[in-house]
Amino acid sequence: VVGIEEVARRAGVSTATVSRALSGRGQVSAAARARVQAAADSLGYVVSAAASSLASGRTRNVGVLVPFLDRWFFGTVLSGLSSGLMRHGYDLTLYAVNADAAERRAVFETFVRRRRVDGVIAISLKLGDDETERLLELGIPVIAVGGPNPHLTTLTVDDHAIGRTAAEHLLGLGHRRIGHVGAAPEYDVEFRIPTQRRQGFEAALTDAGAPVAADLFAPSDFTIAGGAHAAARLLALPDRPTALFAASDEMAIGAILAAREAGLRVPEDLSVIGVDGHELGEFFGLTTIDQHPRRQGERAAAAILAASEPDASAEPAAELPFELVVRATTAPPAGS
Amino acid sequence: VVGIEEVARRAGVSTATVSRALSGRGQVSAAARARVQAAADSLGYVVSAAASSLASGRTRNVGVLVPFLDRWFFGTVLSGLSSGLMRHGYDLTLYAVNADAAERRAVFETFVRRRRVDGVIAISLKLGDDETERLLELGIPVIAVGGPNPHLTTLTVDDHAIGRTAAEHLLGLGHRRIGHVGAAPEYDVEFRIPTQRRQGFEAALTDAGAPVAADLFAPSDFTIAGGAHAAARLLALPDRPTALFAASDEMAIGAILAAREAGLRVPEDLSVIGVDGHELGEFFGLTTIDQHPRRQGERAAAAILAASEPDASAEPAAELPFELVVRATTAPPAGS
DNA sequence: CTGAAAGCGCTTACAG
DNA sequence: CTGAAAGCGCTTACAG
Numbered sequence: 110v111v112g113i114e115e116v117a118r119r120a121g122v123s124t125a126t127v128s129r130a131l132s133g134r135g136q137v138s139a140a141a142r143a144r145v146q147a148a149a150d151s152l153g154y155v156v157s158a159a160a161s162s163l164a165s166g167r168t169r170n171v172g173v174l175v176p177f178l179d180r181w182f183f184g185t186v187l188s189g190l191s192s193g194l195m196r197h198g199y200d201l202t203l204y205a206v207n208a209d210a211a212e213r214r215a216v217f218e219t220f221v222r223r224r225r226v227d228g229v230i231a232i233s234l235k236l237g238d239d240e241t242e243r244l245l246e247l248g249i250p251v252i253a254v255g256g257p258n259p260h261l262t263t264l265t266v267d268d269h270a271i272g273r274t275a276a277e278h279l280l281g282l283g284h285r286r287i288g289h290v291g292a293a294p295e296y297d298v299e300f301r302i303p304t305q306r307r308q309g310f311e312a313a314l315t316d317a318g319a320p321v322a323a324d325l326f327a328p329s330d331f332t333i334a335g336g337a338h339a340a341a342r343l344l345a346l347p348d349r350p351t352a353l354f355a356a357s358d359e360m361a362i363g364a365i366l367a368a369r370e371a372g373l374r375v376p377e378d379l380s381v382i383g384v385d386g387h388e389l390g391e392f393f394g395l396t397t398i399d400q401h402p403r404r405q406g407e408r409a410a411a412a413i414l415a416a417s418e419p420d421a422s423a424e425p426a427a428e429l430p431f432e433l434v435v436r437a438t439t440a441p442p443a444g445s
Numbered sequence: 446v447v448g449i450e451e452v453a454r455r456a457g458v459s460t461a462t463v464s465r466a467l468s469g470r471g472q473v474s475a476a477a478r479a480r481v482q483a484a485a486d487s488l489g490y491v492v493s494a495a496a497s498s499l500a501s502g503r504t505r506n507v508g509v510l511v512p513f514l515d516r517w518f519f520g521t522v523l524s525g526l527s528s529g530l531m532r533h534g535y536d537l538t539l540y541a542v543n544a545d546a547a548e549r550r551a552v553f554e555t556f557v558r559r560r561r562v563d564g565v566i567a568i569s570l571k572l573g574d575d576e577t578e579r580l581l582e583l584g585i586p587v588i589a590v591g592g593p594n595p596h597l598t599t600l601t602v603d604d605h606a607i608g609r610t611a612a613e614h615l616l617g618l619g620h621r622r623i624g625h626v627g628a629a630p631e632y633d634v635e636f637r638i639p640t641q642r643r644q645g646f647e648a649a650l651t652d653a654g655a656p657v658a659a660d661l662f663a664p665s666d667f668t669i670a671g672g673a674h675a676a677a678r679l680l681a682l683p684d685r686p687t688a689l690f691a692a693s694d695e696m697a698i699g700a701i702l703a704a705r706e707a708g709l710r711v712p713e714d715l716s717v718i719g720v721d722g723h724e725l726g727e728f729f730g731l732t733t734i735d736q737h738p739r740r741q742g743e744r745a746a747a748a749i750l751a752a753s754e755p756d757a758s759a760e761p762a763a764e765l766p767f768e769l770v771v772r773a774t775t776a777p778p779a780g781s
Numbered sequence: 782c783t784g785a786a787a788g789c790g791c792t793t794a795c796a797g
Numbered sequence: 798c799t800g801a802a803a804g805c806g807c808t809t810a811c812a813g
Contacts, residue, residue, distance in 0.1 A: 110560070110584070113791060123800045128792055135793080136798050158559040159498035160790035163805045168495070170538070170561070178527065179520035179724075188514040191541040195548060200561060202506070202538045205527040212531060223494040224446070225506070225536060248446070334728035369705070388515075392670035449807060459784045464808055471809080472782050496806035499789045 111152045120148035131156065158200075162224075170200040171413055172226035174216070176234055178205055180331070181359070181387055182402055186232055186254065189406020197414055202226055206234060217243040228413040230254060231261075235301060250416035254409045256301045262416070264409055266400045266429040268302050272309025272354075274398055274433055275382050279352045280317045283441045284380060287319065288343040288350035290336055290360045293328035303356045306384065310354055325350060329360055336363025337370075344371045344379070351442040352380035358387035358397050365393055365438060376440035386434070394437030405429055447488045456484035467492065494536075498560075506536040507749055508562035510552070512570055514541055516667070517695070517723055518738050522568055522590065525742025533750055538562055542570060553579040564749040566590060567597075571637060586752035590745045592637045598752070600745055602736050602765040604638050608645025608690075610734055610769055611718050615688045616653045619777045620716060623655065624679040624686035626672055626696045629664035639692045642720065646690055661686060665696055672699025673706075680707050680715070687778040688716035694723035694733050701729055701774060712776035722770070730773030741765055 117124045122141055129135035130145035137145075148154075162168045171194060177183050187203075194201050202225060204216050217240050221229060229244055233255035236244070241260045244251045253261040256268075279287050289310055292303030311321045324346065327339035336355055340363060343350055355361035361383025368379045375381055383390065386399030408429065453460045458477055465471040466481035473481075484490075498504045507530060513519050523539075530537050538561060540552050553576050557565060565580055569591035572580070577596045580587045589597040592604075615623050625646055628639030647657045660682065663675035672691055676699060679686055691697035697719025704715045711717055719726065722735030744765065 124791075125793075125800055125802095126798085129799090132792085138798055141798080153554075153558075155555055155558040155560075157499075157790055158561040159495045159504070160805090161792075162495035163493075163499050163807085164790075164792040166792095166805080177520075178524040179517055181515055181517070184513075184515035184520045187539075188541060191514065191539060192543070192548070195541070195551070195556070198555075200538050200540075200556065200559075202536050203523075203527060204536075205524060205531070207528070212528070215531070218489075219491055219534075220531070220536065222489075222491040223536075224491075225494040333725055337728065389669055392673065460807075461784055461786095461809075462782085465783090468808080474782055477782080493806055496789090497808075499791085500806075500808040502789080502808095 111154050113154070113156070116145065116148045116152055116154045119152065120144040168225060168227045169198060170202055170226045171410075171417075172202050172204060172221055172229045174204050174206050174221075174229065174231040174234055176206055176232070178203075182357070182385060183232060185402040186406040186409075189403035189408075190230065190410050191406070193407040193410025194414075197410075199227075199410075199414070221247065227417045228252070230409050230413055232409075233302065236261075250413055252409060252413050252416070254405060262412075263427060264405070264412055264429060265427070266405075266431050268305035269309035269312075271384055271398050271400070271431055272306035272311075272356075273313040274309075274431075275306075275354045275384065276310045276313035276317075278382060278396070278433060278435070278439065279354065279380060280313065280319060282352070282380065282439060284350075284352040285319045285442075286325070286348065286350045287314065287352045287354060288325045288327065288340075288346075290327050290329050290339045290343070290353060290355040290364055292356060293330065306356050329363075331357050331359060333359045333363040333366070336360025337367040338363070340364035340367040341371065344368060344373065350379075352439070353382070355381065355383045358383035358385040358390050358395060361395055361397065361438075362387075362389060362393055365395070375438050378443060380439040380442070382439055390434075390436070396436045396439040397434050398431050399434050400429065400431045447490050449490070449492070452481065452484045452488055452490045455488065456480040504561060504563050505534060506538055506562045507746075507753075508538050508540060508557055508565045510540050510542050510557075510565065510567040510570055512542055512568070514539075518693070518721060519568060521738040522742040522745075525739035525744075526566065526746050527742070529743040529746025530750075533746075535563075535746075535750070557583065563753045564588070566745050566749055568745075569638065572597075586749055588745060588749050588752070590741060598748075599763055600741070600748055600765060601763070602741075602767050604641035605645035605648075607720055607734050607736070607767055608642035608647075608692075609649040610645075610767075611642075611690045611720065612646045612649035612653075614718060614732070614769060614771070614775065615690065615716060616649065616655060618688075618716065618775060620686075620688040621655045621778075622661070622684070622686045623650065623688045623690060624661045624663065624676075626663050626665050626675045626679070626689060626691040626700060628692060629666065642692045665699075667693050667695060669695045669699040669702070672696025673703040674699070676700035676703040677707065680704060680709065686715075688775070689718070691717065691719045694719035694721040694726050694731060697731055697733065697774075698723075698725060698729055701731070711774050714779060716775040716778070718775055726770075726772070732772045732775040733770050734767050735770050736765065736767045 113124045117127045130137045130142045228250040231253045253263045291307045314321050329335040329339035364381050373379050383397045449460045453463045466473045466478045564586040567589045589599045627643045665671040665675035700717050709715050719733040
């Protein structure tokens, strides 16, 4: 492999000048810069990450913590993150923070502390105080995406407003008896997000004088199968709801399938609205609140880069956009 | 942050001994080892990745190349990979190789050449000869998962056998007119996999004297929506097939939905079999050929670690297991 | 089994 | 704008 020495020799300059020319830091004459670039290109020289990091203290790498790798939402955020980082020449080192306590500890006590990264992005993770503390001790920028975290810079959608928007859409269509498929408390460990969506949803119902009954809430995991089971329970109610708000699109799709299974037509007999902007939503004609997950990843990348560069200027806006997308699964209730 | 110097001082040994004790390389007395460990623990010392890499040439990091981050299959392989690597103290640096030619070039010409990783795993990527060459030049182990690659060590299922197994299952039930939802040529850029599945499938049909008609093949992308559209086309045929083999579970699920849409019962009017072992398969009662994607990731992790360690002994078996899982979407055809 | 010291391949004050 | 040289924080022959 070719080193900086060789590039310097070929370009007829010192290694210091090569370093400056290639990194863009410090003054280099246009002529020298051109010769260095040409030499580097022809030799296929790429700066060694380890040597550069050790000497400069910058790694050009960011650590990303995710709770799940096999769910569409996280994969989509991750792909936005990856492309946002790559565009700026940054690498992405991935840490799956799973339920296993020992492995989880290892991530915070060891993996993340190897000084391999210039910044950390935690996606939809509910961090313990000690974990937050470990991250902050790193002395590098830390950004949490999704879910409020009082101790960290946070990039998040207003989940309360999402819940409210969903409720208001259904109320506006004339629905009064509206069920909710949300997270079971056990599944809320990773997020506080579903709880907020539920609260926003219920606040809107209350404001409108619509019922917020315990039996209209069906807890579930965040999968299609879970959503289907939860929805089936609500649809079996003697006085079944005319509309359902699911806290994710996958659960909403499950609800649609459950409705079909129960012989109900969507939206004639049952309206369904979800949250996320899942790619499958279009196929099902699902009305949803799109939170643009890919863009969330891109925004997170931009935010961590801004925080990492010394010339960090504009504090990135902390609020992420969402958008009601009305398709074919919501309509006025049958009687109206 | 605490460095090796401080640990050495506290343990009353040289930094050389600290390094040896912590890394497990070289001889260290039990007593010294214990003192070093205690000192390191109490100080919360973690070896600097950059310094260690630069000095030793080992990074304890592996690079993973994936074509998609937002698809279940890749996310699942990735999670197996992540846990397999983490268990051995390795980091995982992720490179999304997307369709954009310039970005793709950058991955092979720059990102992967920073000497940040000890090995590379390429998942279901159809690599150009030049790309393969770039990877090989790195002088580190490279493993391809999925899809045969004559130039690389490959970990792969026998996709031809998968196609044959699917066909034989349907033939065994008495089906003769069997449709196939597979990859459109355009979508085969990333894989050669679907083509092999199709060939195995067709070979079995031919062996059994069943028809292999061009109009029984519906090309598609690998999504539920795509599978549904492709299946709908086959089901609209005047002489429609009694069974469908989809090259992925997501397409198979799409086919099930399309059948319902067309007023056909599964499996009474149409049998459907997929490939993957997708988590949604259980919900739909889908008969499938499970290729254990999570285990593929774990196997790939084990293989790259084995190849990286100098004491690499057992060459890992190159063939990945698959398994026919019969559930409720396949049955004998109506007439039989 | 242990330590002193060279060296890994860069970056960056410092002096010019 | 440029170069000589120190230094980043480890690891590993080498000598004992």
